[in-house]
């Protein structure tokens with residue numbers, strides 16, 4: 001039976017049925033799988049017939065997760081990876097060759113920035129950053145070697161939004177592969193493939209798990225690209241463990257209800273603090289003061305679970321504020337049922353120079369709030385108290 005709605009697909013699609021009639025998918029802790037005959041082994045290895053061979057290639061639990069996420073993203077096929085960074089690395093390493101050039105948005109996750117600036121150049125793969133404010137002029141940044149456009153929207157932590165319809169047309173016009181890191185939005189809030197992205201990547205560690213338990217990553221997209229990625233992943237080996245795949249497939253079943261609450265809480269908090277005298281600025285995609293509010297409304301279902309607050313008083317104030325929080329946790333993760341605060345300039349984005357940070361809006365007074373599933377009044381109270389005490 002085919003299901004039309006996101007919530008039903010996420011709950012009901014399952015690939016991993018065994019013959020034991022489990023109602024809930026079991027965990028397949030098996031590194032390899034048995035063949036009925038030498039001939040069947042030959043056929044599976046040559047991909048004449050489908051089937052599980054070895055858990056570095058595929059496992060019923062990873063297949064389950066891929067089926068659920070592909071239905072959610074509207075993509076043909078996918079690969080699971082051991083972490084989000086394995087997905088970012090794999091999507092680029094599998095599809096690029098020596099001499100190729102990547103055009104990337106400047107606002108990227110810290111480790112993705114390290115990949116482009118310090119790791120890929122070792123193999124002769126270079127990049128140019130484009131500013132989102134100047135996106136209509138990105139054509140000038142294309143070189144004869146450009147093969148890929150890599151973007152993040154909303155970006156971490158600047159919450160900058162890129163017009164997916166525009167950038168997909170741009171990529172297709174110039175025959176470039178468009179890769180979108182969709183981690184912040186999750187497939188529930190935004191489906192880049194529906195706007196024309198060729199590849200969608202995820203850190204499943206964040207909202208897809210949603211409870212801070214496991215690492216995982218996903219690379220999804222058109223079959224012709226994913227086959228190349230599969231080949232690369234099979235033979236380089238950053239496979240997702242069956243246990244983590246099982247956790248993540250279970251989490252997909254509750255993604256929609258969790259995201260609805262993350263977003264509802266986040267919007268209330270953003271609205272509550274938007275006029276606070278203690279803050280320079282509150283940024284949230286679905287707050288009308290966000291510079292790309294209309295665009296966010298066009299391509300996202302809700303505004304997401306992340307808010308940035310820029311405190312008056314710069315770094316010392318931001319640090320005092322963080323130290324005064326009583327409930328909200330200070331940790332580098334995001335997308336958890338527990339609300340989390342992070343100071344990007346001194347942690348996740350500390351490898352960037354101050355100038356680089358300013359160009360992507362990461363000011364010293366900025367804190368990133370990953371809004372959790374606690375009662376919104378308790379989150380607001382904790383922030384309000386800490387703002388007062390850190391004056």
Ligand SMILES: *Cc1c(COP(=O)(O)O)cnc(C)c1O
Pocket residue numbers: 083084085086088109111112152156181183184202203204205206215216217
């Ligand atoms: C966390 C994150 C990653 C990296 O994912 P890991 O699972 O930590 O490896 C990549 N992109 C974005 C936007 C992230 O927030």
